[in-house]
Amino acid sequence: MPDTAIAEAPARAASGGNILQVRNLEAWYGESHILHGINFDVNAGEVVTLLGRNGAGKTTTLKSIMGIIGKRSGSVKFNNQDIIRASSDKIARMGIAFCPEERGIFSSLDVRENLMLPPVVRESGLPLDQIFELFPNLKERLGSQGTKLSGGEQQMLAIARILRTGASFLMLDEPTEGLAPVIIQQIGHTIARLKKEGFTILLVEQNFRFASTVADRYYVVEHGKIIDGFSNAELAANMDKLHTYLGV
Amino acid sequence: MQALFAQLLVGLINGSFYALLSLGLAVIFGMLNIINFAHGALYMMGAFVAYFLLNLGGINYWWALLLAPIIVGIFGMILERTMLQWLTGLDHLYGLLLTFGIALIVQGVFQNYFGSSGLPYAIPDQLRGGMNLGFMFLPVYRGWVVVFSLVVCLATWFLIEKTQLGAYLRAATENPTLVRAFGINVPRMITLTYGLGVGLAALAGVLSAPINQVRPLMGADLIIVVFAVVVIGGMGSIMGSIITGFALGVIEGLTKYFYPEASNTVVFVLMVLVLLVKPTGLTGRAA
Numbered sequence: 001m002p003d004t005a006i007a008e009a010p011a012r013a014a015s016g017g018n019i020l021q022v023r024n025l026e027a028w029y030g031e032s033h034i035l036h037g038i039n040f041d042v043n044a045g046e047v048v049t050l051l052g053r054n055g056a057g058k059t060t061t062l063k064s065i066m067g068i069i070g071k072r073s074g075s076v077k078f079n080n081q082d083i084i085r086a087s088s089d090k091i092a093r094m095g096i097a098f099c100p101e102e103r104g105i106f107s108s109l110d111v112r113e114n115l116m117l118p119p120v121v122r123e124s125g126l127p128l129d130q131i132f133e134l135f136p137n138l139k140e141r142l143g144s145q146g147t148k149l150s151g152g153e154q155q156m157l158a159i160a161r162i163l164r165t166g167a168s169f170l171m172l173d174e175p176t177e178g179l180a181p182v183i184i185q186q187i188g189h190t191i192a193r194l195k196k197e198g199f200t201i202l203l204v205e206q207n208f209r210f211a212s213t214v215a216d217r218y219y220v221v222e223h224g225k226i227i228d229g230f231s232n233a234e235l236a237a238n239m240d241k242l243h244t245y246l247g248v
Numbered sequence: 249m250q251a252l253f254a255q256l257l258v259g260l261i262n263g264s265f266y267a268l269l270s271l272g273l274a275v276i277f278g279m280l281n282i283i284n285f286a287h288g289a290l291y292m293m294g295a296f297v298a299y300f301l302l303n304l305g306g307i308n309y310w311w312a313l314l315l316a317p318i319i320v321g322i323f324g325m326i327l328e329r330t331m332l333q334w335l336t337g338l339d340h341l342y343g344l345l346l347t348f349g350i351a352l353i354v355q356g357v358f359q360n361y362f363g364s365s366g367l368p369y370a371i372p373d374q375l376r377g378g379m380n381l382g383f384m385f386l387p388v389y390r391g392w393v394v395v396f397s398l399v400v401c402l403a404t405w406f407l408i409e410k411t412q413l414g415a416y417l418r419a420a421t422e423n424p425t426l427v428r429a430f431g432i433n434v435p436r437m438i439t440l441t442y443g444l445g446v447g448l449a450a451l452a453g454v455l456s457a458p459i460n461q462v463r464p465l466m467g468a469d470l471i472i473v474v475f476a477v478v479v480i481g482g483m484g485s486i487m488g489s490i491i492t493g494f495a496l497g498v499i500e501g502l503t504k505y506f507y508p509e510a511s512n513t514v515v516f517v518l519m520v521l522v523l524l525v526k527p528t529g530l531t532g533r534a535a
Contacts, residue, residue: 068425092431104426108418116412117419118430165431 019044019169019200020065025074025084027057027064027224034060036224037074042169047191047201049211052221053247058204059101061221062171065202066098067091078169093121097167101174101204103158105146111138114146115161122166131160134190152183159190170194173204188213208246220245252505253384259501260494261390261459264397265452267493269474270481271401272448275408278421278484279441282332282343287474288467289354290446293320294453295462296358299369309372309454316454317447324446328439351468358464366461393455400451401490404444408486417441421484476519482529492530 020042027035035057042048050058064072067088076084083091092098097118106114115131115138132139135156141149149157155175162170172191176184184207191201191214205211211218212235220228222245230238269291276284297319298312307315327350335343375389408414420427420434428434453467460466473496481492496515504511522530 066429068429088425088429089431089433092429098429100426104423106419106422108422109415113415117415117427119432121431162430 017044018042019079020202021075021077022061022065023075023077025061025064025076026072027060027069028071029060029069034224035064035072038064038221038224038226040219040226040229042200042202044168044200045195045198046216047195047203047214048217048219049203049205049215050219050221051205051208051211051242051246053245054206056221057224058221059173060224062098062173062202062204065091065171066096068098092118092165092167095122095167096169096171097162097165099158099162099170099172099175101177103154105149105154105157107145107147109146110142111144111146111149111157112142114157115142115164118161118165120164120166122168124168125166126163128164131163134163134193135160152179152186155179155183155187156190159187163194168198169200169202171202171204174206175203176205176207176210184210206246208242250384252502255501255505256498257384257386257390257394257501258504259498260394261497262500263494263497264394265456265470265493266474266477266497267401267490268397268448268452268455269470270477270489270493271404271486272445272452273474273478274481274484274486274489275404275448276442276445277478278486279417279438280328280332280343281340282335282347283340283475284445285344285347285471286327286350286354287347287446287449288469288471289351290320290324290467291449291453291456291470292358292462292464292467293323293354294450295369295457295466296362296453297450298454298457299367299462302369309458312454313451317450320450320453321443321447325439325443328442332442333435333438351471355464355468362464364463364465366463366466369457369462371458389458393459397452397455398494400448401493404448405486405490473515476515478529480515480519480522480529482531485529485531488529488531 018041022038022040025035025038026033038057038061040048050061052058060069063069065076067083067086072084074084075082078091078094078096081094083094086094106117109117137153138157138160141153146154146157159172159175175187179187188210191203195201195214203211203215212232215232217231218229218235219226220242228241228245269287273284273287276282294316297316298309301307301312301315302309331346331350332343335346371389375392378385378387408417416427416432416437420432420437424434456466477492477496478489480496481488496518499518500511500514503514
């Protein structure tokens with residue numbers, strides 16, 4: 001399995017212990033076979049980015065880890081516990097938080113209710129004042145309906161609410177999609193700060209330029225498989241390949 | 249004039265039952281996406297459980313108000329776990345057919361053992377008699393039903409709209425998969441919600457027992473009007489169900505006074521008009 005070897009090389013280079021280990025992960029939407037044996041690792045304290053074109057299987061990988069894909073097989077180990085058969089609520093309570101691509105802001109809830117919705121699973125969650133320090137806009141809009149916020153504010157809310165829970169492993173699905181450059185910059189600062197505070201982040205991004213400002217390592221996903229992987233230090237040497245993979 | 253106020257009171261009492269039942273239906277529809285045709289049968293079960301508690305266990309009305317909703321609510325949760333949960337993601341029609349079948353079976357069983365005539369259930373001593381208000385005579389029990397129903401309806405509204413548990417329920421109505429991915433056990437919440445909706449129906453049954461007697465078909469007579477109330481208020485809308493329930497009861501009562509021939513059809517005429525003008529109901533939102 002060549003992609004496993006690719007996955008393991010940079011993993012060893014990283015400083016933290018292995019927190020997530022994905023082996024031969026396959027997933028299906030109904031009859032459609034989407035993931036064909038994904039292998040990669042994430043170490044504690046890292047920001048790892050899954051890159052790839054539309055429909056490559058990046059989002060499905062996150063959803064499969066989170067347990068919200070009906071049919072999946074293989075092995076997903078989180079802190080050495082296999083979670084492939086666990087329900088998504090159990091996985092969340094183990095300390096994995098997921099921020100979906102469509103942000104998942106609830107229209108029947110105001111900003112405060114959206115923010116307070118996910119239950120606290122560990123005591124290490126960020127307190128509200130720290131969250132408002134990261135996202136000051138949210139404090140001013142607490143009484144507004146969640147879906148009345150701008151796209152950038154909704155993204156901030158989507159990230160903020162999972163920071164409260166105490167989950168140490170965050171999965172962010174295209175957090176910059178459709179946002180203005182200034183907001184993208186703010187999201188980038190936030191991710192960098194979260195990394196500094198010890199969060200481990202698995203990021204799905206199509207915006208490679210953004211990813212390069214925050215990621216420690218990259219995996220390239222194509223046709224439901226990891227086809228390449230490298231660390232941030234190896235980025236410059238891999239630029240040509242990356243342009244080919246992403247078609248940019 | 250006394251006749252007008254008397255009809256208004258009857259309207260308010262009917263409105264209380266409409267509101268409690270349509271509230272339960274709205275809660276169930278919002279969370280489970282199921283049109284619960286068994287609701288009338290479960291309302292009837294509430295009245296029968298109160299009857300059994302009194303006649304077999306010597307347990308009075310006040311305890312029945314607490315116990316009957318719990319007992320019927322547990323029965324509802326068993327129905328949800330064993331049957332309704334398998335309908336997730338399927339067309340509304342399957343839920344409608346299944347719950348309609350359950351209603352027929354439950355009613356059939358009760359009819360087989362108790363016939364079609366009503367069984368008496370006495371008004372508790374504390375609520376006997378009435379008050380002369382000057383413009384009308386108000387039977388205490390009927391006043392109690394209106395006030396108690398209103399309090400229960402508003403408490404349910406508060407639970408769903410103003411508490412953290414309610415926020416879970418509303419969020420799960422929109423996107424159950426994501427709510428579950430936040431660490432909330434959504435299947436358990438769905439079961440409890442069905443139990444709550446069914447419990448409200450059973451509570452209405454207990455309240456109704458001293459007024460309408462306990463009959464196997466008491467729910468079947470009421471449920472069609474209650475569905476019209478839910479459609480007018482807007483499927484899944486909590487406050488819409490409460491307001492529409494009471495308002496339609498009053499409109500029905502006023503129609504009985506001013507044009508009695510139309511009293512049985514006025515709710516359905518209103519339903520047609522509302523569907524023509526606002527198909528999502530008065531307070532419902534477009535899907």
